[in-house]
Amino acid sequence: MAFIRVVTLFFSITYYNYVAGLQVDYTENISIFDAKIGCDIAKLAWDYASKLLPAQRNLHSVYDALELHKCNTTNYRKAVETKSGRSYSPAENEAFVDPEHGSDSNPGTVSHPVKTIDKALSILRAAPIGRTKAMHLKGATYYLESTLELGPEDSGLTILPWGGDEVILSGGRLYKLAWTEYKNEMKPIEQGLDGIADLQLEPGASRQEALFYGKVLSVEECSTACVRNKQCNGFTYYDASSHTYPMMCYLRMDGQWNPVRDVSGSSFSSQKIHIVVADLSDQSPNNFTSLFINSRRAVRARYPDGNPETSGLHTNPTGYVPAAERWLPPATKEPGEEIFIRSPNRTGSYFPFFQIGKGGSVSVFNPPQSYWGTANPSGGGGFTYRVPTGLQFSSNLSIADRTWSNPSTGVVHTFHCKHWGGWQFKLDGRNDKTNHTLTWSYGGIQEARGCDNGSEWYVENIFEELDSPGEWFLDYDTHKLYFSPNGTLPTEAVGTNLEVILSIKGSQSYPVKNIAINDITFAHSATTFLSDYEVPSGGDWTVHRGAAVVVEGAENVTISKCLFYSPGGNGLLLNNYVRGAVIEGNEFVWVGDNAIVVVGSTQLIDGTDGNQPRGTKVIGNLVHEVGVFGKQVCAYVQSLACETELIGNVFFNGPRAGINFNDGFGGGNIVKNNVLFNFVRETLDHGTFNSWDRQPYLTKVRDGKTATLIQAESFITQNLFVGNFH
Template structure:
């Protein structure tokens, strides 16, 4: 059998827009192809989301305003017609809780209004901008409630507290720093938004364009120039190992990889909550695998040090190779030696290392030395701002401190869920940072996640989030946690987020208690950790016709969407993979008709799509009966551009199996699809692979579990197929080609 390669020769000047990498296929991309491809991506994105009209953010992200590749910015937004609601409860910030809740006499409290609307079984209409004092809680008694903006208006729900600063000059001779007192009720200022845009917490090195603009691999200190304190392996005591040896649970489709469910409880994984991870198990395996650990501190001679209050600093540290970043608060600071001993933190990624990679420091007054930065002195309750204009900050500027981490919490149980709640046409903003909150490790991917988001779903059925905007949130946008059935997020836009856009993440019984399920009795842990048949996971989650951009501003191990059905979306500008499937739990997902580009802008590995499947689980998704084998996932009719890493368009990493990747347009990248370290049963067919290093990289598989590569057009690929030297012999016998 033979693979046929079609080579497309295009003349022209070589492309110069954000193509990152030294590989020959990147350097030899003709500008004529690259420009027309970007114009096609623009047309495709507008077709997917006609409501966006000219779609300016997409236009500029594709660099179509440049002189050497110019397209016309045009298009009219499709109007969304919303029918009037004759009977409803009205709520507005200028209302009063003694009113009746009519349009002329609205209520003021969002919680009171939601309770009343649910009791009356009528919609709740929002007007104006709400600065929440407490999270809006919706339970089973709110089932069927519709929450929406008043037709023709756009209500905003903010998790921030609005300040009324009285700026006074602090240092306006060599800089332009101003200071104001902050009310005692504001205990911390980890984030600050001025006129709806983030300021940057005082840091070193500086970010010339501010926190909302990616520096790529810049704006960091080279981790190799610091001295890292080794991990403290005895800090939390010994780990307890568990490997599932039930014969019926043995996954026999891989070759010496990922056949058994295995975890470790306690030990260094005590930084997680619950304190459990595959990466603390007795024999973790995979690419670069070893037991979890993080450095205990760092010594570095900061140019503006020593710091007066170095113990208040926070250090953001990339894991070497930039697979994730850790954040550490400081437990002890030695001014004489410049040594920082880490305290809380190090739980933001699942994979560890003995040393840190590139890093920066923030929250020290001495680093308030660049326009756009701020510093809050919690002892004096004073806020300092290096104003990036001339003179004093405008007195009428909106100054908001994000305070609440969760704005709307929909929580029930699978036995008594929250049913049929709809949230429409509402903007959510200024949720507080969550990256220092408890994190857990889902299955055996590289990720650690926090169960916090602006809109949080757990124990729900048929919830709809429609036409909403998620902007300037310091954590995740939407978390679909635990038991959820048929949640839909559609026609919504996510931008400038600290974490992920949408996450779907379930539970199994790995520990006797779980803080994510308070009051629920868990049984047979840790043996029951392999068992995903009890329903405590999302099923039927759909993300459709959404846009997402500028995400992962704080937590770099983040994606636009994690583990859900993803259809007809446009997303770009993120630090890691665009879409992540963290494991093969159940499977059956569909990723179709999406435009994804400019991913992995700040990290190594991956591209537009990434998956792992290191940890087998027992589910009923494949056949309706308990099985360790997941249902096929399909990746089809997507437009993926791997212009930043560039490694793979579709990265089926460690153990990934049962994927059908077909009818996609895959542009750039080291490989169109890579399948390694125990992966198998990945079928790559009927794709167009344009200017990739090679079409497919595969590994050794067991008989009957081959990878397939056929029917694809490889346009000017350097290679068609190879076997990765890291996981199999240098041959192509493992792949079946037609």
Template structure:
């Protein structure tokens, strides 16, 4: 990490400065924009050494994003550095501070007049009081003590396509292939008893029926007599090109509705009347509005690096800033970048496109409204390191290439970028189909030493098999998938050109000739993805979920507690020297391809019938509850199920080996170890206590007399998971305040 320990710099910026000043320490600039202009001029004169801009503590409210182009570039010999003054924590805000003259309204609600809003010059969808995001007036009410659990009711049913609303049809251009529902029926027994004067201003947040993520809809109208909520724009926040209807909503879908004045009835809630220009707020406990700082996000992005493949932005570092108050983006354009499940918005509070050798380090992304960092299309050696990400609206860090790529024709994708030593938690305030680190159509991305937890869905997600070569190592990931299902702390899809949709989900494929074969996966998954030395802890799903054709992986030396792993379709996976302890599901092999070349060797599996709570997992058949050590669903109907499966150690409180197999013809069978070995599998494997050193204290190394060592298992380092010792102390202190 870059350490700015000296107060010596070329230019200085301070909230107390003036842009007419020369930018010295005693007479600093007032804005980063003015410092940027000064750096451009200095570059022409100063030929050697870094150019450093030090920024004093305070809040810098940007009226427009700070954009760096090729003309702002440094060089390897002369990098450009914008950094916090030593020991200080400057804030870059995409918002505005409001001057509120609060007056009592009624029932504990306060009101202030905002003429700019009435004149149409100001509008916002988030409110921050003393640095904390407040709650838009909603039904049902939100309980901060139970985030992701409380504050929802269930849809009664989806409105059928042939039902004609009293109002015009929803906006078809805002849905993927017109697949979005027109609306839903609500249950009058659980729905609000109040009548809303402006239902068309309300926003519905609703989970997809399988809980792969959620959707947001602007409500178009409410039919109070037929109990129907009609949808307007929205519904683009998740989708999948491969699925006929990825955004299905039904009686399993939970929802809440916000931005309703009549529902302003709980501390911390607020409502903006844009017609009258009035802000209503019921103060949260402990808030003195006479002294409170009230801020609203306006900009979607605050820092942009914009170049091109031919003229990239180069050698610029941003270090030590708090970045906050960016606007929510869930009604912006979302797209599906590949055949993976996810839809994304190509934007972030810090945005890279056409950059090389640039860094964001030691920053605190505090409650930004969408993605925190988005690395888009052509980028090389972008580093996001040593930073804290908390309560982001969507994902923390996204690296996404162009979906227009043909193999080898262009270079419009992130390449050799690094995401390391970041603390990421409680993200996905608005979007639930999100990740701490999201990778799609990228190559050779290193994700290391990150600590990721309290996420609604994935810790790390690789959305497709294009182009591979990633290294995922030394991460500590736990308490993910808290609001969604059918996933894991690490999830990957293969869904590239050669994934067979007919074989997987019974739908037509462009490549029928390879439907039951492994296929030429290397044309997309060009280089092996390495997943090693990671710690995963959950109580449902799988720790390592290689779904729908994820291919060309080497997975070794990982510790999974409460979860194990899954391989579905795909080919060329080497799974070795891992430990799965008390998995909610046993190691699973789903829909195996013929000639898959998969190898599963020298792993330790310990299963418990009492450790997990299967009823908490929405979608899975729980092997743990039966002590099974393997589950195979639809293995190949010809040839070996795997290329090699041997030298493993199994143990469970059932006291004996069981493997469960469901074949393509619908037959189910449980195998004992002898029956399993008679099939040619695990001929050298044993059912025995692996003899962990001290599992109660988290030491899952095996003792010298362990049977695993005799079969070739090797102990691996378990004290380097997660953050490095040099993670910035100033953000650790902020983390303690948050906790």
């Protein structure tokens, strides 16, 4: 991204070894001095974040993520209770909604509220055009059967809570669960299988994940101990020939079960399998891809075991198979069309010309075009996009001994060969006759670069891999939900239904104006990693143009003090023509892909038509735990957008960058007073802040009149960026 002035404090540290401006290569163990530097940086980040977000309700999450409890500090501050800085004047037209006590035959007054959001909208839409409107929602969870759509006729509308309780707009359906037993047994004991090897325990030591039961005389005694312990989900016993754990019995207690082969044959293991089933057919279920139990996203049946929210390449165990035996070669595609615009150009730069490929290998994207679709794209070892068509896995993996009745339900998640992001592939089948292969024909669209090979991988949504407490599987044909319980059985759960919960949509010629969404929780949106993705410009990112909340063709939209909880894909999308949007004081957590996506469109090199987000203010937001599924994602990504103010935000915990400018379109951006840390946790060759500028674009942003490739100047100033992973 050209024409940037940077005045920012960067800390680049590895295990707190690198200090601002001074890179010290420590090859020995971390000293007390190094730990002190780490704590000092963490305290600095905490102090800055506390000043930026003093009233953030979940401020403690910043403290916890910085691990300040290890720094002998008692400087923990709770959020300061302050009144909202935004006043809500009574609107000229108001409608009140109470889903429990209201009636749609009522007029929608505070004393006689309506029951549904749809009825409230119809009342407010009957008001004269140009008047302010307010929809007051009584505290409750609103399970929407379809996306809540606001258009130009809803201009001037504010949606806010009424009564003080939390308002949740849910993209899911609530299911009542009546369970029956399906299976409750110990698997046959296997010799030469070690169920605790991944923990690397000291002999006789216990951890939260595994309990050292003691020395016993037989494998049967160890098995009985596991059966009697309700929390135990498997055991490993070592006979007297073991050099490390002779006659020791270990009980696995964390629900994980990823055993490895023990060539010595001294280990004996078995796993406890408990599965219950609920028939949902009388509740008209959809084919949901996420299930929420007790407000948390549960884990789809998978191999190896792991929770995508809490495990990854930054944890041990990772929840991934370390590698495939080999990757099946990419499909052969006919060459696509190549477009090169030689004039205007940036003569003398590394990326002087606009170029794009259409069709061919990039026909998998929507639209079917990409900077990486040409024969010789420039930048970072560039090559034409392609992805593998399958993988062969080792016969030493435990799944090699199991038959899958319907492998086509499965989804493979894998990292890019160079760890530049991640992919998902929809399985076509599994072949065990000649070798152990998984094959696919769709996927790999979740990052732009492609490669012949993947890296670490796991597979989910396979019924036979339902073997750990907390996992679930939905049979789409019979509508039966299978679940491995971990404690008390839930009586209800939420299955995802909608990808988009709220859509605010007009057009450039007829925009929706002056919409405000205040203090609303958006939850339970569906996963989107197998939906359409596109390559918007010359960066490495692809984007899905969808989110829990989508704003398009709009002016002066404000999203403030909202909670975006566990969106399956992106949290918030500003798409194409958007002017003066304000995203302020929100929290985004457990995000499937990106938290905030701001993306526009151009006519090839020409961006003078204004069909892009401009003048966006992203202020004082807390974003964390992003990239549950996507790995080429971040807290904030901008592509084909300009004149953004990104100020006073706190972003942490993600697999790739915290902030990504996918191109240098237009310029005029300000990145100021932000705190970022714990990024690039699962990927490589990246930074807490990242930008590219491979494609030139014509805009009038620089002086407001002249179409030019030269951007307006952007500023990055007074931020604290901590690069404490890769």
